[in-house]
Amino acid sequence: MKAVGFKKSLPVEDENSFINFETEKPVPGENDLLVKIEAVSVNPVDFKVRKSAAKDKELESPKIIGWDAAGVVEGIGEKVKNFKKGDEVFYAGVITRPGCNAEYQLIDERSAGHKPQNLSWEEAAAMPLTSLTAWESIFERLQISENSGLGKTILVIGGAGGVGSIGIQLLKKLTQLKVIATASREETEKWSREKGADVVVNHKELLKNMKKAGFAEVDYILNFSNTDIHWDAMAELIKPQGHICSIVETREPVDLNKLKNKSAAFHWELMFTRPTLQTDDMFKQHEILERLSSLLEEGKLESTLNKTFQGLEASTFREVHRLQESGESIGKNVIRY
Amino acid sequence: MKAVGFKKSLPVEDENSFINFETEKPVPGENDLLVKIEAVSVNPVDFKVRKSAAKDKELESPKIIGWDAAGVVEGIGEKVKNFKKGDEVFYAGVITRPGCNAEYQLIDERSAGHKPQNLSWEEAAAMPLTSLTAWESIFERLQISENSGLGKTILVIGGAGGVGSIGIQLLKKLTQLKVIATASREETEKWSREKGADVVVNHKELLKNMKKAGFAEVDYILNFSNTDIHWDAMAELIKPQGHICSIVETREPVDLNKLKNKSAAFHWELMFTRPTLQTDDMFKQHEILERLSSLLEEGKLESTLNKTFQGLEASTFREVHRLQESGESIGKNVIRY
Incomplete structure (x- = not known):
């Protein structure tokens, strides 16, 4: 599958701060969904990790970051109860697993929700982490x-x-x-x-x-x-x-x-506490996302999408990270694959 | 009335770290009880205030500290609703008003409770602040x-x-x-x-x-x-x-x-937050003390009294402060007037 990542922590102006590469499509664990990603959004945690994860030495294989996505379930683990193939989902995920800056991603079903049906992929991808x-x-x-x-x-x-x-x-x-x-x-x-x-x-x-x-x-x-x-x-x-x-x-x-x-x-408050530390109540994030989905569908909440960028490309991620790092960003910036 | 206090912050070994003196018996404000004190207990806040309140210059009149007492209501302010003359009470009070190291003290009725009937004055005085x-x-x-x-x-x-x-x-x-x-x-x-x-x-x-x-x-x-x-x-x-x-x-x-x-x-947690900042819910401390009183009367809780000392005398307070400052104190130390 296609992915975007980095082997070294570099300033966003550097052409190698993000690189395009090919990697294996992942295989779901027992609680996982395999999601074909349609759109992702960028959060401050993304550039914090980009700047720190490979600061001292170059990584052997590129690191895939990004924890905010919407897409379609293409495969499920044997214990998955709440989703089936073809379901449209949105989720943030967990910082200890590969991110969404790629064609496909694995996500524990306890961290995912059904995408609001009335929202575009871009509008949905803007929402989960925040x-x-x-x-x-x-x-x-x-x-x-x-x-x-x-x-x-x-x-x-x-x-x-x-x-x-x-x-x-x-x-x-x-x-x-x-x-x-x-x-x-x-x-x-x-x-x-x-x-x-x-x-x-x-x-x-x-x-x-x-x-x-x-x-x-x-x-x-x-x-x-x-x-x-x-x-x-x-x-x-x-x-x-x-x-x-x-x-x-x-x-x-x-x-x-x-x-x-x-x-x-x-x-x-750290959104990653539950999935990273695998707390007993980590399923609560599934419940919150399902509730948010309903509220968005009822029109009680609206997407915080502000700007949309195009393509799963290193250059697109460099552009969005540059905007986010400026501190001038408003609402959410989303990348449509 | 008789009182014990200090004009200068001095080590407890110094004879003037507490002095005996005479002062006016106070007159209750509209929400106040005038209490004739029977027993008091000593808390860490006491020696913190003794050590800091007159560190830089000598006070004009001695400061009366101590915020934990049991005694009898001798007079009430015009708006007092929950107590009458002759009631036996226990309370901690508020650090911004004169303390209980004296024969009499004023206490806002919202900060007082009825003394548990089955407890001695010493046992009751050990309880409120803690x-x-x-x-x-x-x-x-x-x-x-x-x-x-x-x-x-x-x-x-x-x-x-x-x-x-x-x-x-x-x-x-x-x-x-x-x-x-x-x-x-x-x-x-x-x-x-x-x-x-x-x-x-x-x-x-x-x-x-x-x-x-x-x-x-x-x-x-x-x-x-x-x-x-x-x-x-x-x-x-x-x-x-x-x-x-x-x-x-x-x-x-x-x-x-x-x-x-x-x-x-x-x-x-600071017990003085409510009475010092006069929060809307400061009456809650009255309710807590009433509940504690019942629990003590039912025998569900027992007094934490450990040692009893005798007399409203500067020398007694020096002795108890010395013990408290050692950090070796267990439970509560009480002075019976």
Whole structure:
């Protein structure tokens, strides 16, 4: 099968930062689906892995990355219960197995969902990783119940990114929380409002801008942007007994004591925790994707697809990674094979 | 009225680290009870405040500390609803108001409970601060539901201290969790077992000892001892998606990333959060104390009183602070006035 990968961690400007190559079509394990991929999307984890996985020495065979895809089931393992050949699926998968930057990929059925029927391949491929991240952040880490939250507020730092774009929608459609999103440019502010944010504030000088907007304190904070930069502001803005959830690792050790007088809590969300550590409840991601599929089909949620690129080609991946690394990306960038 | 306090932060060996003095009997505000104190207990917060509150310059009038008491209501504010003159009460109170190292003290009724009728003044005075801390840690921060937890495990670091001694009891009597407590001396190990711990491990080389005891991972961790020292071990021992709660501030910034791959959460518990920040739910501490009172009266919980000292005298407080500061204290030390 055709695939795109790399043998060395190189800057995206380097022609060898991605290469085209041929490799064996994989054979499904007992819980696996073999998926012929139609479209994929790119996430920050992709370029983090590209930059670190082959930093010290060249790999013997190219590494295939990418964990967000939509496609058709072409084969199934003997224990698969929820899917059959011909099913259209979407999924993020697990970082410890080969990714979706290839014609075919194996995916554990507990990590896959049925593709929303009304969405194009591109629209569907934009959703899994960010939706799972946002869903787990809101409903599992922060333990917000559906339809609850009346009179309470949540701050979403990074409203126009991939996770923010679906996070805002989930909050607005499935809870009663007031949603304050952050953005720092005119177009990201507009995008955040379109996704449903009640209020948008600039995250440069977050504390000052929050106070100006009339929000000295919030009940919850979701940080989809930068944990270090916003640490002090988050500590000041969170209400006593409030909850903060972040998806972005810190560069420096943090002063945890800043949350102590408030008896506040800090939660990590990493979408790969369940499939990587094979937790007892890893099937939960299948359930979340099935629910998301229904919500997308009912029109309660909309795809966060922004830009579409063409072709399973090294040059296409270089182009999309360049865009993502600029930090200027809005919503999701998808590649149609 | 008679009181004990200090004008300067001094080592406990110094005769002026506590002084006897006379001051005005206070007058209740609208939500206050005026309590004639019968017995008090000493907590780590006491010597932390003694050591820091008058470090740089001598205070004009002596500071009264101590936040754990039992006594009789002698007067009430005009809005008080839940108590009347003559009621026997127990409470911890709030660090921003004068403490209980005095004949009389004011306490907001939302922070007080009725003293368990079957307990002596000493036994009752041992309970409020540590019980509120343990209760909030278990049922509010970690959000463990009563009667739940079958098949799950919790590690209590510091099983024989004041908070650990009641925390173990609450866990064993009100949940179905398996309780692993830590202790480092023969007598603290024995004490932890008497309080109900299913397993006791030595917290020197915690990780190694936990593995030896057959617990490579736990669902919850309560740290009532030292957050810095046990950080790495906690990160390794906590299950994916698990929850850690600590009551002890860190000395250094911490590497929060160690919890990220597991999507784990860290919660602070500070009993003073509600009364200090006057949260909407500060009456919850009244409710917790009433519940604790019933549980103590029913014999489901027992007082963690260990040693009793006599008299509202500076010399008594010096003696008890010396014992507490040694780190060798077990359960609670109480002073009977």
